[in-house]
Amino acid sequence: MMQEYNRILVAVDGSDSSLSALKKAVSITKRNQGKLYIVHILDDTGSLPFDVAQFEKIARNKGNELLEKCHHYTIENGLDDVGILMEVGSPRTMISSTIPERENIDLIIMGARGLNAVERIFIGSVSDFVIRRAICDVLIVKTESDIMPEILMD
Template sequence: MTKTYQYKHIQIAVDGSKEADLAFKRAIAVAKHMNADLEILHVIDTRSFQNVSSFDSAMVEQVSNDAKKKMEKYSQAAKEAGVKEVHFSIEFGSPKTIISRDFPKKHDIDLIVVGATGLNAVERLLIGSVTEYVTRTADCDVLVVRHSRLPEAD
């Protein structure tokens, strides 16, 4: 008889895109099925602040507050859907590194769920896809959710 693997700590990276929202729904389904913890992660790319000439702490605080409100909504939705243990984190830095390596190591993640694409098409062309990087470098399993493979959104 074949044993099935039980994921215990699932990470979902969200960026507000439609693809990330669909991946979030899939992460909820997997977490419920596996009775796993769900770690919802949003990474604020600090490179986006480097080109702003009037960079100040008020802008960083506003971005952080907006992200926190969104993350609280994601967390509440996961709990209402039946995930027992839900946490969210907002990190600053390189999304590729944080999603694929730093956060999973810090939180003992055994499955990363990501959308097939994210918000920024220009960045994908210039420096490569975050999803592609995560699938290539993560030490744990990665589930890439493609919207064309999902049933119609509720």
């Protein structure tokens, strides 16, 4: 019997990888006649040496623009039952447990790579954390650029 996913969460940060995840999430949600939740997290875990209020305002504006584009994409592709979420907190815990618990999510979809290469080097990627700690199934979507280095190394 094939697993049905009815409440799907996709995390977006504007990276190519997260936008590929959105495309996959729309496809799976439509196939399962489910509800899609698109989330963008404003990371509050780092220390900022400048005007935090100004940074948060800019980050919120960019996040809202991204979420509007993502929502427009879902509508263009025939998916109307969409929840749009902008959250402040740790992307790791928000994606792996906080939002899935609150929204009763049964599948998390995210890109293999986000925008922050420095964080990935020093403390691991958000996707690595979510895979290990999520309270539900996780699907990691790779882009061509994620796959190419592996092909070149073979």
